[in-house]
Amino acid sequence: MSDRTSNLPEQYQRYVRTAVEQELQPVSGPVELYDEREPVVWVPGAYGGGMVPVRKSQAPAPMQLQAPRDLSPQPLLDRTAQRLLGGGIGSGVALWGGGQFLAGAGQFVSGLSGMGALLFFLAIAGGRALLTGGGARVRNEQHTHVHQKWFGRANVTNQQ
Numbered sequence: 001m002s003d004r005t006s007n008l009p010e011q012y013q014r015y016v017r018t019a020v021e022q023e024l025q026p027v028s029g030p031v032e033l034y035d036e037r038e039p040v041v042w043v044p045g046a047y048g049g050g051m052v053p054v055r056k057s058q059a060p061a062p063m064q065l066q067a068p069r070d071l072s073p074q075p076l077l078d079r080t081a082q083r084l085l086g087g088g089i090g091s092g093v094a095l096w097g098g099g100q101f102l103a104g105a106g107q108f109v110s111g112l113s114g115m116g117a118l119l120f121f122l123a124i125a126g127g128r129a130l131l132t133g134g135g136a137r138v139r140n141e142q143h144t145h146v147h148q149k150w151f152g153r154a155n156v157t158n159q160q
Contacts, residue, residue, distance in 0.1 A: 041059050045052040077085065147155040 039056045040053045041056050042051040043054050043059055044050075075082070143159045145155075145157045145159065147157075149155065
């Protein structure tokens with residue numbers, strides 16, 4: 001029958017309860033509703049390794065997942081050290097090249113100074129030749145040597 005109200009003086013009640021009705025109604029004690037009960041979680045037990053029920057508010061905090069690690073191979077030197085090392089090596093090579101250039105330039109200038117000394121000598125010789133008359137000069141010199149000897153004797157020689 002249904003739970004509708006009837007015209008009878010009292011409501012109809014079954015005298016035998018079904019299995020579902022027996023589970024839903026408490027036999028004795030206070031009624032505890034499902035929403036009032038705190039949820040239970042199962043955690044590994046401290047002894048024996050079995051799972052133990054614990055109220056959710058008292059359960060330990062769950063393990064936080066660690067961020068995935070970068071397992072790619074790392075360089076031997078970090079990027080800043082690589083830049084510094086590259087700059088130092090590059091500067092050394094550039095300065096060595098500059099030194100080689102200056103050494104070559106020094107040899108070139110040395111060759112020019114040798115040529116300059118030769119040209120300076122030729123200019124002086126040419127200028128002297130121009131100042132002295134330009135041509136060959138003939139100079140006649142005569143040297144007379146007298147060599148005195150014993151008893152009034154003398155040797156006289158003329159040299160040109």
